[in-house]
Structures are given as structure tokens and as C-alpha cells.
Amino acid sequence: MGLLTKGSPLTWAETIQHIDYIKEHGIKQFINLYHRLKSRHGDQLKWGDEIEYTIIKFDHENKKVRVSCRAEELLNRLQAEEQMNAMLGTANKFLWRPEFGAYMIEGTPGMPYGGLIACFNIVEANMKLRREVVKKLLKKDETCLSISFPSLGVPGFTFPEVPADRNNADAANSIFWPEQAVFLGHPRFKNLTKNIKGRRGSKVAINVPIFKDKNTPNPYVEDLTAFGGPDDTRDAKPDHIYMDHMGFGMGCCCLQVTFQAVNVDEARWLYDQLTPITPILLALSAATPIFRGKLSNVDSRWDIISASVDDRTREERGLEPLKNSKWVIDKSRYDSTDCYIYPCSVGYNDIPLQYDEKIYQQLIDGNIDEPLAKHIAHMFIRDPHQVFRERIEQDDEKSSEHFETIQSSNWMNMRFKPPPPDAPEIGWRVEFRPTEVQLTDFENAAYCCFVVLLTRMIISFRLTYLMPISMVTENMKRAQQKDAVLSQKFLFRKGLAECKSAPENLKGSEKCGPPSQDIEEMSIDEIMNGKKNGFPGLISLIRQFLDSADVDVDTRCTISQYLNFISKRATGEISTLAHWTREFVQSHPAYNHDSDVNDTIVYDLMKKMDAISSGEDHCDKLLGCYRSKTDHAISAAVRKAEEHMIVSSQKRAH
Amino acid sequence: MIFQNIMPSIHQLETTPSGLAQFQLRTGNINGNLELKCTNFSNSAEELAQWISLQSKDSIMDNTEDDRMAIHARNDLKVTFKIFMTKWDVGSLEKAIEALKEELKIKDIETVIVAPPPLLHIDGESEKEKLARWIDLMFPIYSRLAQYIYYSEVGAIGLADVSLRQLKKISKRVAMQPPLVQLHESSHVDPELRAFAEEQEVQLLAHVDPVPMPLAGVAHALTKITRAAGSLQTTLLGRYTVFIRARAVMISKGYIAHLEETH
Numbered sequence: 001m002g003l004l005t006k007g008s009p010l011t012w013a014e015t016i017q018h019i020d021y022i023k024e025h026g027i028k029q030f031i032n033l034y035h036r037l038k039s040r041h042g043d044q045l046k047w048g049d050e051i052e053y054t055i056i057k058f059d060h061e062n063k064k065v066r067v068s069c070r071a072e073e074l075l076n077r078l079q080a081e082e083q084m085n086a087m088l089g090t091a092n093k094f095l096w097r098p099e100f101g102a103y104m105i106e107g108t109p110g111m112p113y114g115g116l117i118a119c120f121n122i123v124e125a126n127m128k129l130r131r132e133v134v135k136k137l138l139k140k141d142e143t144c145l146s147i148s149f150p151s152l153g154v155p156g157f158t159f160p161e162v163p164a165d166r167n168n169a170d171a172a173n174s175i176f177w178p179e180q181a182v183f184l185g186h187p188r189f190k191n192l193t194k195n196i197k198g199r200r201g202s203k204v205a206i207n208v209p210i211f212k213d214k215n216t217p218n219p220y221v222e223d224l225t226a227f228g229g230p231d232d233t234r235d236a237k238p239d240h241i242y243m244d245h246m247g248f249g250m251g252c253c254c255l256q257v258t259f260q261a262v263n264v265d266e267a268r269w270l271y272d273q274l275t276p277i278t279p280i281l282l283a284l285s286a287a288t289p290i291f292r293g294k295l296s297n298v299d300s301r302w303d304i305i306s307a308s309v310d311d312r313t314r315e316e317r318g319l320e321p322l323k324n325s326k327w328v329i330d331k332s333r334y335d336s337t338d339c340y341i342y343p344c345s346v347g348y349n350d351i352p353l354q355y356d357e358k359i360y361q362q363l364i365d366g367n368i369d370e371p372l373a374k375h376i377a378h379m380f381i382r383d384p385h386q387v388f389r390e391r392i393e394q395d396d397e398k399s400s401e402h403f404e405t406i407q408s409s410n411w412m413n414m415r416f417k418p419p420p421p422d423a424p425e426i427g428w429r430v431e432f433r434p435t436e437v438q439l440t441d442f443e444n445a446a447y448c449c450f451v452v453l454l455t456r457m458i459i460s461f462r463l464t465y466l467m468p469i470s471m472v473t474e475n476m477k478r479a480q481q482k483d484a485v486l487s488q489k490f491l492f493r494k495g496l497a498e499c500k501s502a503p504e505n506l507k508g509s510e511k512c513g514p515p516s517q518d519i520e521e522m523s524i525d526e527i528m529n530g531k532k533n534g535f536p537g538l539i540s541l542i543r544q545f546l547d548s549a550d551v552d553v554d555t556r557c558t559i560s561q562y563l564n565f566i567s568k569r570a571t572g573e574i575s576t577l578a579h580w581t582r583e584f585v586q587s588h589p590a591y592n593h594d595s596d597v598n599d600t601i602v603y604d605l606m607k608k609m610d611a612i613s614s615g616e617d618h619c620d621k622l623l624g625c626y627r628s629k630t631d632h633a634i635s636a637a638v639r640k641a642e643e644h645m646i647v648s649s650q651k652r653a654h
Numbered sequence: 655m656i657f658q659n660i661m662p663s664i665h666q667l668e669t670t671p672s673g674l675a676q677f678q679l680r681t682g683n684i685n686g687n688l689e690l691k692c693t694n695f696s697n698s699a700e701e702l703a704q705w706i707s708l709q710s711k712d713s714i715m716d717n718t719e720d721d722r723m724a725i726h727a728r729n730d731l732k733v734t735f736k737i738f739m740t741k742w743d744v745g746s747l748e749k750a751i752e753a754l755k756e757e758l759k760i761k762d763i764e765t766v767i768v769a770p771p772p773l774l775h776i777d778g779e780s781e782k783e784k785l786a787r788w789i790d791l792m793f794p795i796y797s798r799l800a801q802y803i804y805y806s807e808v809g810a811i812g813l814a815d816v817s818l819r820q821l822k823k824i825s826k827r828v829a830m831q832p833p834l835v836q837l838h839e840s841s842h843v844d845p846e847l848r849a850f851a852e853e854q855e856v857q858l859l860a861h862v863d864p865v866p867m868p869l870a871g872v873a874h875a876l877t878k879i880t881r882a883a884g885s886l887q888t889t890l891l892g893r894y895t896v897f898i899r900a901r902a903v904m905i906s907k908g909y910i911a912h913l914e915e916t917h
Contacts, residue, residue, distance in 0.1 A: 044900030
């Protein structure tokens with residue numbers, strides 16, 4: 001969702017003069033925050049998920065489906081309950097926030113899940129209740145799905161129907177995307193769209209390889225004359241699906257997990273340790289094979305979002321010699337990370353980093369260690385796009401807004417999140433960002449719980465899966481390929497390794513040795529389920545961890561169901577949503593095997609997805625036969641046992 | 655049999671009444687033993703057997719590792735000890751608990767779970783008689799556990815794989831209900847047991863240990879690597895774990911096993 005400060009946003013042209021100031025003060029804010037909170041220690045595990053939903057409207061008479069641009073109205077109702085709770089002193093069960101699309105809402109648990117293993121059993125119940133709460137506010141012909149809508153940008157894809165206006169600078173001159181499809185209840189999203197285009201010097205260009213089916217023209221060159229002239233479509237590539245607005249990316253839905261670390265060292269360490277895992281989860285969660293109503297040759301939204309917010313100038317993209325821009329930058333501001341940040345990981349940083357020397361020096365002079373200074377300085381090569389006239393001057397001791405404005409518009413596979421300056425209950429956190437959102441709450445809960453359990457296992461066993469970060473970049477490319485979970489191999493550590501300088505390692509100053517070369521290519525199945533040669537997969541290690549824990553029967557059942565389900569996704573016995581969607585389309589009678597996913601197909605697809613998502617229908621190919629025992633609260637017996645332990649520990653103190 | 659020169663982690667216990675040598679094996683913290691994690695084990699006895707087999711390498715594994723417990727406040731930790739018994743022997747139970755406290759340098763244990771020995775079959779015995787026999791055998795063990803609770807040396811006790819009838823009877827006999835019962839993950843939870851647990855706020859925890867735990871492999875592995883002349887049997891296996899409660903992080907795991915010479 002990003003930073004939702006209120007005020008009068010500056011245009012790109014107005015922002016330019018303030019960039020250096022904002023960056024300088026953003027760095028100051030980070031330095032102040034870091035030193036004030038670097039000694040914070042002892043935070044317990046708290047974590048939460050963020051799920052994005054698309055509101056969909058069915059036209060049953062004409063067998064069409066559109067996105068319903070009622071997010072602002074729905075959010076007003078949902079957030080009214082939050083305000084009511086605040087007045088009554090009642091805890092929120094959920095929190096709701098806007099997202100890019102006027103048809104999107106984002107839900108999170110009202111309170112983070114806690115650090116007891118029993119808390120893994122309440123995740124899915126919370127997600128289910130969230131969905132029910134939204135559905136109660138919908139109209140009879142509407143539904144709420146945790147998917148990326150396949151017909152974004154197709155003419156008339158919104159309800160109310162609004163055509164795109166390529167001459168509308170407010171809509172970034174898109175030939176497909178009307179301004180009204182952007183959430184307009186907060187200036188952030190429209191602002192980002194315009195300022196990204198302003199900085200780039202042209203509207204964004206997203207080209208996704210089209211899936212070549214037997215009747216797909218070869219080469220595939222789409223006739224876009226109905227949408228615009230040559231100037232409007234000059235960036236369209238043959239054999240690709242062309243899109244030209246931030247909404248095609250940020251209007252996709254995703255699933256994120258954020259968890260709190262015990263201290264800053266653990267946060268940095270986990271940020272690094274999870275980085276090589278991000279492509280694995282991206283492949284395993286593949287859910288997005290259709291863009292602008294066409295079957296693509298990728299299964300994930302990742303590169304599409306990357307291109308949709310790519311504000312690099314032509315010089316930065318290497319298309320023209322450097323004159324006004326400082327560097328050639330390889331990646332968009334939405335992409336995988338370029339460096340690890342824990343001191344002992346630096347040997348694996350093999351991507352040259354661009355950063356402003358002055359900013360880097362400001363960090364070093366502010367006693368920020370080198371790996372972290374490089375990470376922050378590299379993040380700060382990106383310009384702010386969200387500057388509010390009233391909020392340029394700030395108290396750098398109290399605010400972190402300038403820092404957050406840049407941090408929150410660097411969208412990467414992992415995010416290292418300092419505690420907010422004004423919320424003492426929140427510690428150092430790490431956000432895991434690559435996962436594609438799934439159709440059902442069972443699946444979303446499974447992936448979220450898997451990630452958090454993985455962190456518990458990695459910390460417990462002090463494992464490291466680090467490899468050169470350039471290999472993570474390579475893996476991210478592979479992870480998005482069609483059926484990557486079955487067809488691709490991924491660079492991965494081939495043996496178990498201990499991180500000798502993991503946080504809380506008592507072996508004193510013992511450091512990890514030189515970067516390991518112990519890397520080979522493995523399938524997702526091997527990485528997750530292990531190999532016959534003794535390489536234990538991630539799931540098997542999580543099970544070893546759980547087998548040693550005191551887990552109540554229902555939580556154990558739920559977690560086992562999640563792990564078995566993910567295990568089967570890894571083997572291919574259960575399809576990813578992307579694979580299932582392709583099969584649905586390709587076997588639909590209205591499909592002409594020409595890559596075009598017409599209204600009739602989308603209508604039937606959405607109906608089927610709605611039925612599965614609501615539980616009216618079940619699909620073994622997509623979900624297997626797994627059922628959890630999720631519940632809204634941990635059992636009274638578990639709670640009582642924990643309370644008893646607290647009482648005993650108090651006696652021990654005396 | 656002399657093991658100590660070969661394996662410092664073996665302690666000699668007093669001989670049995672019939673004069674057989676008894677030993678206590680302590681693995682120390684094996685949590686960070688990555689080689690072990692790559693071996694194929696499907697239960698704790700196999701894990702311990704694998705650990706023993708790995709001791710045959712050139713150097714004894716440094717399993718004591720850093721004392722990860724030392725850097726954490728005791729109140730942040732939860733120690734769980736599950737004891738698989740093959741004999742109805744209170745003394746053995748006591749020795750295992752004392753060994754754990756010594757091993758971890760703690761005065762009390764949050765949870766002790768006992769998997770009682772299987773009941774030997776007696777031809778013609780009715781279910782009622784069988785239950786009564788089980789209660790008589792269990793009583794001294796359970797009473798001793800209750801004493802540990804009374805003296806705050808153990809926070810909570812649990813029984814593994816017991817039926818509702820067994821649970822109710824032993825609770826009544828000792829006038830103390832265990833706050834937790836452990837059941838195999840794959841077993842269908844008896845609805846009456848579930849209802850009882852809910853009503854009485856008894857935790858039902860899951861385990862994946864075979865019932866009974868096949869312990870033969872432990873003694874076999876030890877005999878093999880020490881090339882001891884006699885033969886051994888495992889009479890008790892204790893598995894302990896230490897978790898940081900509010901972070902769901904395991905910092906220590908190990909085994910304490912009792913072995914006895916056979917005739």
C-alpha cells in the first residue's frame with residue numbers, strides 16, 4: 001500500500017528542485033532512527049499478512065465480467081468500523097487500506113499474529129472472516145477475489161465503464177487505462193503514475209511475451225490502430241502483449257508477509273537468508289498467466305509490475321549516452337534486491353552497486369556500517385515521487401517520512417523495515433514480497449505460514465542458503481517462466497551450511513568463511529522436498545523443526561495440511577493457479593487457440609474461481625484434498641498452559 | 655563394558671539389582687548438527703542411532719556447541735522433556751529428569767511428558783482388569799511426577815497415547831489431572847476425549863513418535879561403534895527441546911538414554 005500521507009502532492013516538475021533536500025533529510029532521518037533504535041532487543045515474533053483483493057462485477061445477461069470501481073466506497077464503510085473501534089477502545093479484527101486500482105482493496109489482520117506456534121492456526125480463519133466482511137458489503141452481482149484480473153486494460157474492463165483517453169495526461173496518456181480505474185480517494189496513486197511518467201520522459205512500456213498457441217499469428221503483431229496512433233504505440237514489440245500504464249502492474253494483486261525480528265541484527269540476517277528463497281516462492285505461487293485479455297508466456301506478474309513503474313530515463317536504461325543522468329541502472333525500482341545487508345554476507349554481493357558518493361559518505365559519517373550504508377545509498381538512487389508541499393520541512397529527529405517516501409517506492413523482493421519513530425510497540429521487521437496471491441484463503445494461509453515457519457527453522461538451525469546475489473536475479477527470471485515449478489531449474493545451495501556468524505551465535509567473533517561455491521541447479525521439487533542423496537528439502541527441515549515442538553493437535557493438523565499441499569505443488573501433483581488457469585482457457589469451447597481470452601471465457605473463469613474461492617465448488621487439481629482445522633482463536637487449554645508458565649516463571653524470579 | 659574412554663557422553667549408573675551394568679548416554683545439544691539433519695531418520699530413536707553412528711567418525715562431534723541457553727533469560731525459555739519408558743521404573747525416570755537438569759543447568763523443567771511402557775499382554779485379562787493393572791503400574795510414576803509439580807521442579811506433566819478412561823482413572827487416583835495429553839498426529843481424536851479436554855482445559859498436543867518407540871536401534875548403534883563385547887538394551891529414551899517461547903525458535907535439542915547390559 002505504501003505511504004499514505006495527506007497533503008498537496010507536487011508534480012514531477014515541482015519535485016525536481018526538492019530532490020536533493022529530501023534525500024539528504026531522508027538519510028538524516030534514517031541515521032537518527034537507526035541509532036535511536038539499534039539497541040532495541042527482545043522483541044517477540046509478531047507477524048502479519050497483506051492480501052489484495054479485486055472487486056468484480058458480473059453481467060450475467062451478457063456474460064461479461066468487469067472490475068467494479070467501488071473500492072473507495074467500500075473502504076469508507078470498512079474504515080468506519082476501524083474508527084468506531086478506536087472510539088470504543090475495541091481491537092480491530094482487520095484493517096483495510098486502498099491499493100492502486102479503484103477496484104482493489106487490501107486487508108490485513110487487525111492485530112499481528114503472535115509468536116506461539118498455536119497462532120499459525122488462526123491465520124486462515126482471519127483471512128476467511130476478512131473476505132466475508134467485504135462480501136457482506138457487495139452487491140448481488142459482485143464478488144471479491146484475491147486474484148489479478150485477467151482483462152485489465154481490455155476495452156470496457158471497468159464498471160462504470162469509462163474509456164481510456166490517450167490524451168489525458170492525468171492517466172499517463174495510456175491508450176488502455178482510464179484515469180478512473182486508479183484509486184482516486186488518495187492522491188498517492190495518481191501522483192505516482194504521473195510522476196513516474198514525468199521522470200521517465202515517456203509513458204511506461206510493458207511488453208510481455210505472448211503465448212504462441214497453434215492459431216496465434218506468427219509473428220504476433222497486434223493491431224492497435226483502434227486504440228491510438230503510431231506515437232502512442234511505438235514501444236509495442238512484436239510477439240508481445242503491449243501495455244502502457246502503471247495499473248497493469250500495480251493493479252495486479254499480491255500477497256506479502258511481514259514479521260518482526262528480535263533485534264536489528266536478526267532482521268538484517270533474515271532479510272539476507274530469505275532473499276535466495278524469493279524466486280522459489282515466486283515459482284511455487286505462480287498465478288498470473290493472462291494480461292490484457294491475452295495468454296502470455298509467463299506465469300507471474302513480477303516483470304509486468306517492474307516495467308509498470310520503471311521511471312528510469314533513456315540514459316539510465318542505456319539507450320542514450322549519459323548526459324543528465326548519473327548512472328546506467330540495470331533494474332527498475334521494482335525488482336529483486338542488488339545486495340545483502342548483513343556484514344558476513346558481503347562476500348556474496350557480486351552486483352556492482354550504483355549510489356551517490358555524497359549520500360554514501362553521509363551514511364558512513366553517520367556511523368552506519370558499510371553493508372547497510374551501501375544498501376540505503378543504492379536505494380536512494382531512486383527519486384521521490386510523493387512529495388507534499390506542506391511536508392517538505394520536517395523534524396528529522398521525529399519524522400521518517402522522507403526516508404519512507406523513498407523506501408516505500410523501492411519495491412523489491414525483500415524489504416528491511418526499521419521501526420516507525422512514533423510506534424514504540426513495533427520493532428525491526430522484514431517483509432517478504434514475491435509471493436503471488438492465491439485464489440483461496442487456505443492457499444494464502446499455507447504460503448504465509450510456510451514463509452514464517454521457514455524463518456523459525458532457519459533461525460533455530462542457523463542455516464544459510466546464501467549465494468551470489470546475481471544468481472538470485474537470474475532465478476527470479478526463471479521463476480516467472482511458464483510452469484517454472486515443473487520446467488525450470490534454480491541455482492541453489494546443494495548442501496546444508498551453518499552460518500557461523502548468525503545472530504546469537506556464541507562462537508564469538510567466528511566469521512563465515514569465503515563465499516561458498518557449493519551451488520548447483522535444482523528443481524523446485526528438489527529444493528522443497530529434498531533429494532535421495534540426503535539433501536533435505538525445506539519442507540522436510542520444517543517438519544524436523546515442528547516434530548520437536550509442542551504443537552496442539554489442531555494446529556499440527558493445519559500446518560501439516562499446508563506443508564503437504566505445498567509439497568504437492570512443488571512436485572506438480574497439484575497445479576499452480578497459473579497452470580490451472582491456462583488449462584481452463586485452453587479447454588474452453590470459446591477459445592480459438594489464438595492466445596485471445598475473450599469475454600465469454602473470462603466470465604466462465606471468474607464464475608468458476610468465485611465458486612472455488614467461496615467453497616461452493618472444490619477443485620482437486622488446484623487444491624488437492626486438504627482441509628485445515630483453522631479457528632478464530634487459540635484453544636483455551638493452550639492459553640491456560642502459557643499463563644501457567646508465566647506464573648511459574650514469576651515464582652522462579654523470587 | 656567401558657565406554658567412557660570412547661564416548662565422553664556416556665555416564666555409568668549404578669548396577670541393576672541383578673548386577674547388570676547401566677549407562678546413561680547424553681548427546682548434548684544436537685540442534686545444530688547439520689550432518690545429522692541430512693541422514694534419513696523417521697523417529698527420535700533413529701535420530702539418536704544416527705547420531706551415535708556419526709560418532710564413529712575421526713573426531714567426536716562437538717555437540718555441546720555454544721550454550722545457546724546462556725544468553726537468554728530463563729523465563730523466556732520453555733524446556734520440554736518427553737520420556738519413552740520401557741520399564742515401570744520410577745528410579746529411571748528420576749535419573750533422567752535429574753540428568754536433564756544437570757545437563758541444561760536448570761532447576762526446573764516446564765513440561766515433562768511420559769510415554770508409559772507398553773502393557774504386557776496377559777491371556778484372559780478383561781479390559782477392566784487391564785485398566786486396573788495399568789493404573790497400579792502407572793501410579794508410582796504418576797505420583798512421582800505429581801511430586802515434581804508440588805515442589806515446582808516441573809511445571810506441567812503430560813501423558814502420551816493414553817485413553818480417556820486411563821486419563822480419568824489415574825487423575826482420580828492421584829487427585830491431579832495432567833494438563834496435557836499427547837496423541838499421535840495421525841490418530842483420530844476420540845470425540846469424548848476432545849470434549850473432556852475442552853471442558854477440563856487439557857491441552858491435546860500432537861506428536862509423530864511411533865507407539866511404542868522402537869529403541870533397539872539405539873543400543874545396536876552404540877554396540878557397533880564401541881565394539882563392546884556384551885549386548886545392550888535401551889531401557890529409557892528422553893528427548894528434550896528448549897524453545898524461546900515468544901519467538902518459536904528452538905535453541906537446543908538432545909537426548910538422554912539409559913542402556914543396560916543384557917544377560
